Amino acid sequence: MKELLTIFKNIKEEFCSLWTFKERGGTLEIITPYTTTSNKFVSVFLTIKNKEFIVSDGGWLSDNTYETTPDFEDDVFGKVFSYYKNYYDIKTVKAAELDYYFKKTTKKELIPNLVFDIANFVSAISSSSQIQFIDVREKEEKSRFNKQANNFLTGLVPKTDKPNLYFRKSVNDNLRSIKFSAIATKNNQMTLINYVTGSTPEYFIGSIGKANITFEVVNKSTVKEHIKHKVALINDKAPGFDKNKLYVYLEQLESSTNKHNILWHQRDKLKTLI
Amino acid sequence: MNTSTAESPVRNVPRHYLFMSKFNNQIRTGFKTYTELKVKRKTVLVSPIDVLKTKDRHPSLRVGHSNVTHQTVKKNLNFEVEVKIDNSKDFKFKIFCSDLFEKPFFRFDSAGASHRNNDPEIPLKEQQITTPHFHEYNAKGIEIAYKTKALLSPIELPQLEDINICMMHFCEEGNMRYQKSDFPEVNLQKGELGFKFTNDDPLKNVGF
Numbered sequence: 001m002k003e004l005l006t007i008f009k010n011i012k013e014e015f016c017s018l019w020t021f022k023e024r025g026g027t028l029e030i031i032t033p034y035t036t037t038s039n040k041f042v043s044v045f046l047t048i049k050n051k052e053f054i055v056s057d058g059g060w061l062s063d064n065t066y067e068t069t070p071d072f073e074d075d076v077f078g079k080v081f082s083y084y085k086n087y088y089d090i091k092t093v094k095a096a097e098l099d100y101y102f103k104k105t106t107k108k109e110l111i112p113n114l115v116f117d118i119a120n121f122v123s124a125i126s127s128s129s130q131i132q133f134i135d136v137r138e139k140e141e142k143s144r145f146n147k148q149a150n151n152f153l154t155g156l157v158p159k160t161d162k163p164n165l166y167f168r169k170s171v172n173d174n175l176r177s178i179k180f181s182a183i184a185t186k187n188n189q190m191t192l193i194n195y196v197t198g199s200t201p202e203y204f205i206g207s208i209g210k211a212n213i214t215f216e217v218v219n220k221s222t223v224k225e226h227i228k229h230k231v232a233l234i235n236d237k238a239p240g241f242d243k244n245k246l247y248v249y250l251e252q253l254e255s256s257t258n259k260h261n262i263l264w265h266q267r268d269k270l271k272t273l274i
Numbered sequence: 275m276n277t278s279t280a281e282s283p284v285r286n287v288p289r290h291y292l293f294m295s296k297f298n299n300q301i302r303t304g305f306k307t308y309t310e311l312k313v314k315r316k317t318v319l320v321s322p323i324d325v326l327k328t329k330d331r332h333p334s335l336r337v338g339h340s341n342v343t344h345q346t347v348k349k350n351l352n353f354e355v356e357v358k359i360d361n362s363k364d365f366k367f368k369i370f371c372s373d374l375f376e377k378p379f380f381r382f383d384s385a386g387a388s389h390r391n392n393d394p395e396i397p398l399k400e401q402q403i404t405t406p407h408f409h410e411y412n413a414k415g416i417e418i419a420y421k422t423k424a425l426l427s428p429i430e431l432p433q434l435e436d437i438n439i440c441m442m443h444f445c446e447e448g449n450m451r452y453q454k455s456d457f458p459e460v461n462l463q464k465g466e467l468g469f470k471f472t473n474d475d476p477l478k479n480v481g482f
Binding site: 013014015017018020022024025026027029031035037039040041042043045047049052054056058059060063064065066069093095096097098100102104147 | 296333335388391402474476480482
């Protein structure tokens with residue numbers, strides 16, 4: 001037993017030696033022994049604002065510091081993310097295009113609890129975002145169409161109006177989890193655009209369903225009066241685009257978009273809508 | 275039979291390495307070329323390198339690039355400089371040979387997360403390497419971060435926070451030059467990065 005206790009002492013010492021810190025202006029970066037599967041040590045950031053102690057991830061989960069990119073387009077990952085976020089009771093705030101995940105307390109003695117929860121959360125989310133939940137072909141198809149469509153829309157909006165075009169954005173904080181592929185705003189009116197694609201007809205149907213739901217949700221919300229158009233930009237060049245199999249679903253989508261289903265090969269029609 | 279040391283289909287690599295994603299298989303199998311790429315002289319074709327473009331899917335990062343030639347490996351090489359928009363002390367230098375390796379084969383991080391040198395032979399307390407640090411690979415294909423003497427020196431380290439001074443150190447370490455013997459420069463004076471930006475506090479402008 002004596003030997004085992006000596007080993008335990010060494011284990012504890014080695015673990016504890018991994019706690020370190022960096023002073024970052026008014027914030028303390030605490031480097032923890034928790035790790036990600038991308039071989040990074042998790043840092044949490046401690047700051048005091050309005051007599052509250054705030055422990056956050058410093059925006060590192062969303063700015064790729066751990067070299068893992070959470071893919072919120074992926075429904076399965078979305079479920080994993082919500083599970084951990086709810087379990088650890090994590091709050092979110094957006095600043096300068098980044099999501100900051102945090103917890104806060106007024107009780108100094110509870111700060112270690114917060115550090116424990118945030119570090120565990122970051123480790124879980126960063127590592128699970130490395131798992132390939134959907135197949136590679138589908139991921140590539142989505143990413144390729146996203147890029148094409150983003151570039152096309154960017155080209156449509158005059159350079160001076162760039163701040164009025166947003167990608168992967170929610171309409172407001174109350175509907176934070178409902179994100180659109182693109183939102184174009186003009187004179188307090190929004191055009192909401194969802195990209196619809198899929199590497200197989202089954203994935204395509206899923207993509208149509210997702211677009212439908214987001215349009216329906218905003219239609220029942222208070223922002224309804226600010227919506228100018230709802231547009232589904234449909235990738236008719238995708239391997240999963242099979243008109244016969246998708247007909248019923250596209251018809252349903254067309255009623256949500258008020259006849260603004262735009263096929264990729266007719267994308268120039270978008271010019272009049274944004 | 276001890277499976278962890280059983281012979282693997284790839285010569286000289288213990289079986290357990292094949293089942294773990296922490297190993298970069300491209301580097302491990304091409305280790306000779308990787309070493310050649312890293313050690314021999316590389317020439318940057320553009321200087322100064324303007325850091326203007328927003329990095330794909332990362333609105334907080336700006337990047338600049340230059341093509342690079344290699345003394346012996348006749349492949350397309352690329353040098354990338356990445357700078358955080360609100361902090362000029364937060365930058366990365368990366369050299370890619372995308373024809374052979376998906377990830378950069380040599381790299382420097384001035385700031386950001388501490389790296390874990392996840393080699394089972396390294397004791398845990400020695401696995402944590404804080405930034406700033408360089409990245410290379412060992413023969414097993416494990417990404418190893420390390421600090422040079424200069425990065426450990428309390429006198430030299432503050433000087434290396436300047437991106438152009440650090441560039442010289444990076445080029446010395448990675449054997450890279452501009453033209454015959456110059457060091458490439460980074461230009462941060464154009465576009466948004468031309469403004470004063472040294473916010474080291476990541477939470478300064480966040481309203482919790």
